Amino acid sequence: MAEHDDIDAPALNGAALDxxxxxxxxxxxxxxxxxxxxxxxxxxxxxxxxxxxxxxxxAASVPAEMxxxxxxxxxxxxxxxxTGGAIAxxxxxxVGYEALDTRTHPxxxxxxxxxxxxxQLADGSSIAMGGATRLMLDxxxxxxxxxxxxxxxxxxxxxxxxxxxxxxxxARLVDVGTAFDVKYALGDTRVAVSExxxxxxxxxxxxxxxxxxxxxxxxxxxxxxxxxVASVGSWRDSVLAYEGATLAEVADxxxxxxGVDLRADPTVAKRSFSGSIxxxxxxxxxxxxxxxxxxxxxxxxxxxxxxxxx
Amino acid sequence: MxxxxxxxxxxANRDTLLRFxxxxxxxxAAEDLLHELWLRIQTAPTGxxxxxxxxxxxxxxxxxxxxxxxxxxxxxxxxxxxxxxxGPSLDRSEEPSAERVVIAREQAALAxxxxxxxxxxxxxxxxxxxxxxxxxxxxxxxxxxxxxxxEGDLRKAYRAMIDAKRRYDET
Numbered sequence: 001m002a003e004h005d006d007i008d009a010p011a012l013n014g015a016a017l018d019x020x021x022x023x024x025x026x027x028x029x030x031x032x033x034x035x036x037x038x039x040x041x042x043x044x045x046x047x048x049x050x051x052x053x054x055x056x057x058x059a060a061s062v063p064a065e066m067x068x069x070x071x072x073x074x075x076x077x078x079x080x081x082x083t084g085g086a087i088a089x090x091x092x093x094x095v096g097y098e099a100l101d102t103r104t105h106p107x108x109x110x111x112x113x114x115x116x117x118x119x120q121l122a123d124g125s126s127i128a129m130g131g132a133t134r135l136m137l138d139x140x141x142x143x144x145x146x147x148x149x150x151x152x153x154x155x156x157x158x159x160x161x162x163x164x165x166x167x168x169x170x171a172r173l174v175d176v177g178t179a180f181d182v183k184y185a186l187g188d189t190r191v192a193v194s195e196x197x198x199x200x201x202x203x204x205x206x207x208x209x210x211x212x213x214x215x216x217x218x219x220x221x222x223x224x225x226x227x228x229v230a231s232v233g234s235w236r237d238s239v240l241a242y243e244g245a246t247l248a249e250v251a252d253x254x255x256x257x258x259g260v261d262l263r264a265d266p267t268v269a270k271r272s273f274s275g276s277i278x279x280x281x282x283x284x285x286x287x288x289x290x291x292x293x294x295x296x297x298x299x300x301x302x303x304x305x306x307x308x309x310x
Numbered sequence: 311m312x313x314x315x316x317x318x319x320x321x322a323n324r325d326t327l328l329r330f331x332x333x334x335x336x337x338x339a340a341e342d343l344l345h346e347l348w349l350r351i352q353t354a355p356t357g358x359x360x361x362x363x364x365x366x367x368x369x370x371x372x373x374x375x376x377x378x379x380x381x382x383x384x385x386x387x388x389x390x391x392x393x394x395x396x397g398p399s400l401d402r403s404e405e406p407s408a409e410r411v412v413i414a415r416e417q418a419a420l421a422x423x424x425x426x427x428x429x430x431x432x433x434x435x436x437x438x439x440x441x442x443x444x445x446x447x448x449x450x451x452x453x454x455x456x457x458x459x460x461e462g463d464l465r466k467a468y469r470a471m472i473d474a475k476r477r478y479d480e481t
Binding site for chain 2: 020028039048052117288
């Protein structure tokens with residue numbers, strides 16, 4: 001940093017750190033004082049941003065293995081089908097702290113709707129998790145993961161003698177290369193491969209998916225599809241990309257990405273959509289996506305509904 | 311407070327908010343960002359807002375943090391893309407570059423060590439707030455400590471992580 005030669009650098013960084021801590025509380029209301037501090041010296045803003053970004057980056061790389069059970073409070077509005085999971089998760093909060101001392105080996109990592117998180121595994125692999133996503137990992141075996149719901153992008157270190165294995169929707173995915181995205185939502189499993197290859201249910205009826213291929217498993221029947229390699233996992237940069245997806249799927253993805261409850265009503269649920277949605281612009285309000293999707297989005301009761309325009 | 315109330319507070323404090331965005335480094339984009347803020351409050355789901363000016367300040371602050379994060383991620387992605395290109399990838403591509411793996415592993419180890427150095431309570435408070443996303447006042451209640459103790463612990467944990475990261479980045 002340029003300030004390194006400046007004798008005031010420690011004081012400057014100390015002050016920036018104080019603001020990051022204080023602003024991190026929802027109750028913070030001393031904005032005029034923060035504003036005055038920023039205006040006092042242009043280096044203050046630079047220090048504040050650098051501090052915020054570094055803390056965010058380090059927090060994201062805290063290894064999950066030694067984490068206390070991660071139980072994220074569920075958003076207030078839930079899809080009814082998730083209620084079971086929410087109750088189980090709130091039970092896990094109590095069970096989990098008990099379990100911490102005995103170091104039981106499977107553990108859950110979970111994100112709230114609207115959140116993202118990257119889990120670094122001990123072997124150098126990483127798993128990026130989208131919103132409302134739940135993964136089971138194992139302290140004893142860093143080479144297995146179960147995607148219980150939601151979406152995750154796996155960038156794994158390949159090892160022929162000990163391939164990385166993901167369980168999803170009752171099927172197995174075994175990596176033969178390095179990077180693939182898996183989604184389990186609305187009863188369907190979707191896989192997209194952006195680097196290397198993945199075996200779906202290896203064995204007699206196994207399917208090898210290579211870079212640029214994807215798989216849709218619906219009602220137990222797998223169908224191989226083509227995918228755009230560049231958009232695999234692009235949700236990590238807040239871009240949802242589609243090629244002929246149904247609006248029901250888009251609504252479900254947006255719900256997870258934005259932390260809202262958005263549903264497609266039956267008049268539009270099966271409509272097809274191709275294109276990209278930048279979710280950063282939609283935080284807190286999915287209505288801005290309406291023109292792009294060619295639907296109306298209205299608030300009804302406690303949730304949002306996509307319906308046909310008019 | 312309904313949205314028209316929030317809009318009125320926005321309009322009354324327009325110049326202040328613009329200056330605030332500039333002070334956060336918005337530069338020439340300050341007017342555009344202010345406009346984006348205006349669009350957001352018009353479409354925001356509006357429950358009661360206890361302190362509308364604080365709410366607007368926080369939205370502006372979040373806009374700027376998002377902006378900086380996006381720039382940083384784009385730079386990182388470009389760097390990684392440059393590093394990643396060059397290897398052939400047919401049926402089976404190269405592994406994530408050895409360097410990337412090493413960096414991720416080292417950074418994870420650094421974060422873990424830094425967190426261990428600040429003591430058990432501070433480490434657990436850090437996890438509750440930063441990783442589980444629990445609001446500071448609730449964390450304070452959970453641990454049976456004051457809000458200023460939570461702030462002190464977070465400060466300690468952040469400091470340890472930042473020092474570790476900056477030392478690492480310099481080498």
